[in-house]
Amino acid sequence: MTGPGRKAIAALLLSALWAGPALAWDVGFNFRATSGYVTDVSPSTFASMGVTTYPTVRTVNGQPITFGWESASPSSTFTRDRSSGVDSRLAGLNCQINNGGSSVFRVDLPALGTYSIGLALGDAVANNPQNNHVRISSTSVVLASVDVNTNQFVADATGAISLPAQWPTANVSIQKTFSSTILRVQLSGQSDSNSTCISHLRVTLVRAAQLQTARPGQFLFQ
Numbered sequence: 449m450t451g452p453g454r455k456a457i458a459a460l461l462l463s464a465l466w467a468g469p470a471l472a473w474d475v476g477f478n479f480r481a482t483s484g485y486v487t488d489v490s491p492s493t494f495a496s497m498g499v500t501t502y503p504t505v506r507t508v509n510g511q512p513i514t515f516g517w518e519s520a521s522p523s524s525t526f527t528r529d530r531s532s533g534v535d536s537r538l539a540g541l542n543c544q545i546n547n548g549g550s551s552v553f554r555v556d557l558p559a560l561g562t563y564s565i566g567l568a569l570g571d572a573v574a575n576n577p578q579n580n581h582v583r584i585s586s587t588s589v590v591l592a593s594v595d596v597n598t599n600q601f602v603a604d605a606t607g608a609i610s611l612p613a614q615w616p617t618a619n620v621s622i623q624k625t626f627s628s629t630i631l632r633v634q635l636s637g638q639s640d641s642n643s644t645c646i647s648h649l650r651v652t653l654v655r656a657a658q659l660q661t662a663r664p665g666q667f668l669f670q
Contacts, residue, residue, distance in 0.1 A: 480528065552634050
């Protein structure tokens with residue numbers, strides 16, 4: 449194909465590549481033992497070890513989401529419903545015992561780009577100290593690490609801790625750029641006391657990666 453036909457195909461393909469997600473992509477995951485324990489507030493959805501294994505597919509706030517636990521050993525993990533009287537994002541938890549093993553939660557992202565990552569770590573209700581070790585990765589490249597001890601406090605993505613009643617307004621997210629469409633959250637992988645526990649994860653697309661545009665007279669497709 450030559451001339452105008454090739455230009456038209458190139459323009460259509462370039463337009464499709466630039467289109468990106470139709471809606472702002474924003475989803476939260478509330479980790480606890482049972483789905484019906486509390487009502488999840490949009491754009492959050494329920495997740496639990498042994499229940500939502502990867503690839504779980506669900507529509508959340510009109511957004512198709514593929515997610516789930518890629519690995520979680522029953523012998524060194526546990527899930528809990530803690531309290532229906534707190535913020536629904538803190539109502540329960542999923543935990544990995546710090547025995548050297550690790551558990552990995554995966555989210556498939558809609559595009560390469562920069563994302564805001566929010567977390568709630570620790571046991572917000574019971575008086576159980578936790579040594580939390582969390583790694584956030586783009587496929588296997590670690591982008592952020594959070595190592596924080598909590599004792600009836602909640603830690604956010606920066607490692608700052610607050611009381612459960614304060615976390616909904618006090619928690620701070622971090623922004624990271626993903627060079628793949630796989631986000632992984634690893635719990636533990638450390639050998640020390642107690643456990644690494646997660647109550648909530650929120651992932652929000654801030655800015656999709658832009659593709660290089662063609663220079664005048666340059667064909668992107670030969």
